[in-house]
Amino acid sequence: MNLRQRGESLLKILPPKAQALETTTLYKRLCEQGAKVSLRTFQRNLERLAQDYPHIHCERVGNSYRWWADKSISRWTLLPTDAMNLVMLMDHATRFGMRAQVEKLAPLYDYAQSILKNARPTADWSKKVISTTRFITLQPGRIEPQVLIELQKALLDDYSVEASYLKRGASEARTYRLKPLGLSYQDSNLYLSCVFEGYRSGDPIRALPLHRFASVKTIRQEIPGPLSFDIESLQAKRSLIDLKSKEPVFLKLRISRELHERLKENPLTTDQQLWQDETERRYWSGSLYLSQGLSLWLLSQGDGLEVLEPEDLRREMALTAARMAALYRT
Numbered sequence: 001m002n003l004r005q006r007g008e009s010l011l012k013i014l015p016p017k018a019q020a021l022e023t024t025t026l027y028k029r030l031c032e033q034g035a036k037v038s039l040r041t042f043q044r045n046l047e048r049l050a051q052d053y054p055h056i057h058c059e060r061v062g063n064s065y066r067w068w069a070d071k072s073i074s075r076w077t078l079l080p081t082d083a084m085n086l087v088m089l090m091d092h093a094t095r096f097g098m099r100a101q102v103e104k105l106a107p108l109y110d111y112a113q114s115i116l117k118n119a120r121p122t123a124d125w126s127k128k129v130i131s132t133t134r135f136i137t138l139q140p141g142r143i144e145p146q147v148l149i150e151l152q153k154a155l156l157d158d159y160s161v162e163a164s165y166l167k168r169g170a171s172e173a174r175t176y177r178l179k180p181l182g183l184s185y186q187d188s189n190l191y192l193s194c195v196f197e198g199y200r201s202g203d204p205i206r207a208l209p210l211h212r213f214a215s216v217k218t219i220r221q222e223i224p225g226p227l228s229f230d231i232e233s234l235q236a237k238r239s240l241i242d243l244k245s246k247e248p249v250f251l252k253l254r255i256s257r258e259l260h261e262r263l264k265e266n267p268l269t270t271d272q273q274l275w276q277d278e279t280e281r282r283y284w285s286g287s288l289y290l291s292q293g294l295s296l297w298l299l300s301q302g303d304g305l306e307v308l309e310p311e312d313l314r315r316e317m318a319l320t321a322a323r324m325a326a327l328y329r330t
Helices: 003-013 023-032 039-052 080-104 106-119 145-157 234-240 257-265 292-300 311-327
Strands: 056-061 064-069 160-165 174-186 189-196 206-209 213-219 249-255 273-276 282-288 305-309
Touching (some): 023 039, 023 064, 080 145, 080 174, 080 189, 145 160, 145 174, 174 234, 206 234, 249 257, 257 282, 292 311, 305 311
Antiparallel strands (some): 056 064, 160 174, 189 206, 249 282, 249 305
């Protein structure tokens, strides 16, 4: 029985923490399963396994050690490629405002890292996999951990909450009663979709950034909300992403050669069309909802594109560009 097989056998016999076993007891049980190894070698194997598998733990009690396994993690079986995917996803989430949530899943993250380490023990995976972006991203707002926990509980149990919330520009927080409806991870921040006490059918859904909450507690009072709620609905997106149109709008752009090549590889929409005319000018067309995000993306391309249609959006871009140019006039 090699080290890997011994590790698999140990995972089967290691108890949860409440029933932790001493080294000699574990050794006896492993020998009963056919393992032929000395106690000293077994002790070295345990120490090695505890280093490689973050779900195996021990603590010193007097002159001996007691061992146990985190069974919720030990049931996981990940291929090295899946472990790499998980590490990449969690690193990306950490970068974009979910550090506290990823830290809560530290045993799972450590387990994925251990799979990568075992796949190639000499490789330093921190130098091979990275989460990054071409855009400058803002640092996430600081969220009180208990605020997120209470809001998640309220969503799971369908409770309402009483929250101390600081509006932008306000000098002090005020207390509000509201009904949580959903959570949205957006750029570097986390937003709560909700309605306030006194909601009536047809009222707008609010989107509140969690870093402005000072405290939250669940309450038994039932605050009415929409009969059905979908965080992907237009009603929710109007506040979450500042959606400005009820339907996707046809856009036509004149674009640079560089942007034309990039959009061939990474389409902007599922219905996009790319072409060039007899003068080799390049064009793009497709359908998108009008939103703050669309306007910001169009502006971020600088002189790499020109909005041709719709006329209202072209006018908005022209006015913004004129105001920007005015700032740099000498």
